[in-house]
Amino acid sequence: MSSRTRPRRALRTEHTPQAAAADADRREKHPLVWLETNTCHGNILSLLNSQNPDFGVLLRxxxxxxxxNxxxxxxxxxxxxxxEKVMVERAGEYILVVEGTVPTAAGGRYAYVGLRGNGEPWTVTDAVVELAAAAKHVVAVGSCAAWGLPFGAHPNPTGSKPVSAVVNQPVINVPGCPAHPDWIIGTLAHLVWYGIPELDAENRxxxxxxxxxxxxxxRRHYFESGIFAREIGEPWCLYKIGCKGPVTYADCPSRQWSGEHLNWPVGAxxxxxxxxxxxxxxRTAPFFEHLPDVHLPGVRVRPNQVGLATGVATALGIGLxxxxxxxxxxxxxxxKKGLGKTGSKFRLKRK
Amino acid sequence: MAKLRHPLPVRLFHWLLVPTMLVELVTGFQLTNFSPRWGLRNVSSAKKLHFAAAYVLTALFAAYLYGRNKAEIVPERRDLGSRLKKFLAYELFLTPKKPEFPKYNPGQKLLYSLWLVLIPFVLLLGWLLYFPRFFQKWIHLFGGLSNVRRLIYLVSVVLTASIAGHVYFALTNSVAHLKSIFTGRT
Structure with a gap:
């Protein structure tokens, strides 16, 4: 089965009892609210890059x-x-997708959705909380919404938080910078047809x-064989120049990016x-270093520097x-005392 | 007859621990920054050795925690006060008179207590990395896989430095005590 046909089959397969039961649900499309907050809009653009199914099929x-937005x-x-109407008329039915972090500082005045019907400004924070309270499912798409970064990075003047830190409802995280269109569509389709998918400890x-x-x-075999790239652009294992593959959960290598499933970062x-x-x-930065930096009071150092400094201090201490x-x-x-006591024949000569 | 300082189980533990820790640290640093100059042909070999040593180390430490008289190595209040002052005065060459201590001096006690905490801690972190899906919630508590990996590296740096200090003092501080880790008696 080619990768191009896989997602289409995922939408149309009707061979299982579960799928047949879910078929009734398909007749009526499920309401979706896609709210963009502090974001670069990369995730909605990623979704628009979807090809099988494309965005039009998704809507139809x-x-x-x-x-x-x-x-x-x-x-x-x-x-x-x-x-405002969807919150009332489709309460408990719609899926709320939030893309971006939620700025909570200064009473949420760092970002507004717009003016409400009564003329009051509606902050993003309030909108997320209110919309989530009436939603059937809440999905945080993209790493900003799921984890709060980079808007929530120190010193975080806007008090940006991930969606899960702001709403009371359980939040399904679909992280990625951006999230792959398949991850978004797959999660939404699962929610519509089968309910909440199996989630890991991070709700992914x-x-x-x-x-x-x-x-x-x-390139795993290059890793096992110890064949490493020394610079970006070399076609070997990128572990030693900071590849976070060993500590990152995602199926990029097998899924490939984007809608056409052509390539992925390591492939490039x-x-x-x-x-x-x-x-x-x-907490993963710098990108091109194996280990993240160590944050000491007032200073940020590389773990290798800590290792080197400890080694030098130990050598100096022992040497002195x-x-x-x-x-x-x-x-x-x-x-002399020790060897004499043991009766050893070894003696240190006196000058 | 010379006094028994280290009974056979303690010596056995010590000499099993030496190669195990050596393999664990060398292969661990190899996994962080692999180089064939360290004698291993590839990362795969380093990984296999590292994991095998981790199993042995876990078993050794479980036996140690079960059997060892911890009161001997955990510092008492005096070890952190008057004894520590005497110890430091001698080791910093402020006084020529070598102070007498019970079995272990305050420096040794602090070092062994540090290991008593750090080695099980780094083993735990290592197992988290070894079974990441099973220990997802634990990994979350420790700030994620990247942080676990960094913590393991930093703890290993501290362990390596403290082992170097231990070896140096063992070789220079008292020949009688050095002998006892081989023969048991001073």
Missing amino acids: ELLDLYWS TLMGAKGFKSIDVL PVVFYGETIHNLCQ NTPCIGCTSPEFLE HLAGSLLTGRLQKEW
Whole structure:
């Protein structure tokens, strides 16, 4: 089966009892609200790159898109009106997708959705909380929404938080920078047809985030054989120049990017930066180093520097103590005493 | 007859621990920054040795925690006060008179207690990396896989430095005590 046909079959397979039972649900499209908060809009663009099925199929067969900051034609009160109505008229039915972090500082005044019907400004924070409370499922798409970064990176003046830290409902995380279109569509389709998919400890669907990139990597044999790239662009294992594959769960190596499933970062000779990890971005940086930096009070150092400094300090300490022991005659005395006591034939000669 | 300082189980533990720790640390640093100059042909060999040594080390430490008289190595209040002052004064060459201590001096006690904490800790972290899916929640508690990997590296650096210090003092501080780890008696 080619990778091009796989997603289409996932949408249309009707051979299992589960699928047959779910077929009734397919007749009516499920309402979807896609709310973009502090974001680069990369995830909605990633979704638009989907090919099998493409975005049009998604809208025709699966989802009824009520709101999307990027895609909708309406503006102002007309658009906000839709958002307010869906909370009431489709309460408990719609899927809320949040893309981006939620800025909570200064009462949420760092980001607004717009003016509500009553003329009051509607902060993103309030919108996320209210929309989530009436939603059937809440999905955080992209690493910003799932983990809070990079907007939530120190010093985080906007008080940006991941969606799960703001709402009371369980949140399904579909991380990635951006998330692969298959991960988004797959999760939404699963929610519509079968309910909540199996999730890992970070609330990510296991079907997409169930194995490390390292274990799926086509260059794994180079790792095992110790054949490493020294610079970006070399076609070997990128482990030593910071590839985060061993500590990142995602199926990029087998799925490939994007809608056409053509390639992925390591395939293009650049290390995985671990964008689906909860530690992304602050606790995995720098990208091209094997281990993340060590944060000491007021200073950030490389783990290798800590290793080097410890090694030098140990060598210096031992060297100085040895010199002191020799100069004061302690060492000679101790060895003379010890060897004499054991009756050894070895003796240190006196000058 | 010379006094028994290290009974056979302690010596056996010590001499099993030496090669195990050596293999664990060398292969561990190899896994962080592989180089064939260290004698291993490939990462696969380093991994196999590292994991095998981890099993042995876990078994050894479980036996150690079960059987060892921890009171001998955990510092008492005096070890952190007057005894430590005497110990430091001598080791920093402020006084020529070598102080007498019970079986272990305060420096040894602090070092062995540090290992008592660090070795099981790094073993735990290693097992988290070995079974990442099984220990997902634990890994989350430790700040994720990247952080676990970094912690293992940093703890290994501390362990390596402290082992170097231990070997140096063992070779220079007292020949009688050095002998006892081979023969049991001073």
